[in-house]
Amino acid sequence: MIELRGVTKAWPGGAGVQALDLTVPEGTCCALIGPSGCGKTTTLRLVNRLVEPDAGSIRIAGQDALAQDPVQLRRGIGYVIQEGGLFPHRRVGANVAVVPALLGWDAARTRARVEEVLALVGLDPAVYRDRWPHQLSGGERQRVGVARALAADPPVLLLDEPFGAVDPLRRAQLQEEVLALLKRLRKTVLLVTHDVQEAVRLGDSVALMRAGRLVQHAPPAAMLARPADGFAADFLGADRALTRLGLFRISDAARDAATVPGEALPEATTLRDALSAMLERGVRALPVTEGGSLSLEALLASR
Ligand SMILES: Nc1ncnc2c1ncn2[C@@H]1O[C@H](COP(=O)(O)OP(=O)(O)O)[C@@H](O)[C@H]1O
Numbered sequence: 001m002i003e004l005r006g007v008t009k010a011w012p013g014g015a016g017v018q019a020l021d022l023t024v025p026e027g028t029c030c031a032l033i034g035p036s037g038c039g040k041t042t043t044l045r046l047v048n049r050l051v052e053p054d055a056g057s058i059r060i061a062g063q064d065a066l067a068q069d070p071v072q073l074r075r076g077i078g079y080v081i082q083e084g085g086l087f088p089h090r091r092v093g094a095n096v097a098v099v100p101a102l103l104g105w106d107a108a109r110t111r112a113r114v115e116e117v118l119a120l121v122g123l124d125p126a127v128y129r130d131r132w133p134h135q136l137s138g139g140e141r142q143r144v145g146v147a148r149a150l151a152a153d154p155p156v157l158l159l160d161e162p163f164g165a166v167d168p169l170r171r172a173q174l175q176e177e178v179l180a181l182l183k184r185l186r187k188t189v190l191l192v193t194h195d196v197q198e199a200v201r202l203g204d205s206v207a208l209m210r211a212g213r214l215v216q217h218a219p220p221a222a223m224l225a226r227p228a229d230g231f232a233a234d235f236l237g238a239d240r241a242l243t244r245l246g247l248f249r250i251s252d253a254a255r256d257a258a259t260v261p262g263e264a265l266p267e268a269t270t271l272r273d274a275l276s277a278m279l280e281r282g283v284r285a286l287p288v289t290e291g292g293s294l295s296l297e298a299l300l301a302s303r
Pocket residue numbers: 011012014015016034035036037038039040041042043
């Protein structure tokens with residue numbers, strides 16, 4: 001659990017972060033969004049004390065983070081920045097081993113752990129361990145960054161726009177994979193992104209900031225349905241109702257027993273894609289692969 005209470009940091013001339021209250025329950029992911037310069041990165045760096053607050057309290061797993069030795073604190077917090085933040089003159093294996101080395105692990109234990117976390121993020125250790133960062137694609141560098149953050153098995157992860165440098169086609173897959181992994185490992189995650197679609201897909205909750213202040217903190221579907229104000233509505237986009245439909249699947253909607261003609265869609269299809277298929281075909285009902293059909297009325301009722 002990460003708990004920020006009244007956390008404030010003023011930068012000379014900038015908004016910084018003002019009186020921020022934010023709780024991220026154990027094992028959940030909070031996606032932090034907002035315009036460039038609103039204080040997202042500052043918030044992450046306050047949590048791992050790369051930035052010291054002017055006021056407020058920060059608790060991690062019930063412990064007062066501000067009373068701990070910052071170096072000690074950071075060993076319990078994985079931090080992934082854009083592009084992975086790898087050391088360019090160290091091979092992949094040495095990059096992943098940075099924290100185990102700081103913790104004084106012996107060579108055998110470190111080597112075993114490096115292999116384990118590389119495999120966890122989907123990189124074959126035999127292929128990748130001895131490569132240089134410049135020999136990797138953006139997505140591979142990002143995976144190595146995540147592997148490095150996981151090496152000492154910290155309970156908390158801070159991810160700062162970690163998927164920004166990955167090409168759009170691969171981004172969705174990498175996002176899903178990494179978040180599924182962090183969920184499986186029961187990590188508590190604070191994820192910064194400026195991408196609304198990414199935030200609502202990956203966050204158990206979404207925290208929207210503006211000029212250093214928290215505008216709204218809510219589960220994605222609730223925020224998309226009820227933006228707190230005009231700024232939130234604008235930031236979430238005019239298509240926020242469609243974005244919200246993308247969070248639900250045909251299997252979440254009521255199904256008609258009767259079948260209808262046409263190519264069937266699997267029940268894992270999002271309601272957004274189902275609506276799109278109805279528009280494309282000019283029909284009010286679609287057959288579902290697993291049986292029965294989805295009507296436009298059922299789709300609208302399931303919101
Ligand atoms: N080390 C710093 N010194 C002075 N101002 C800073 C520093 N870091 C961030 N700022 C200012 O704080 C504001 C928020 O920055 P940041 O947290 O990086 O925003 P975001 O990540 O949301 O784009 C910006 O106006 C930025 O210029």
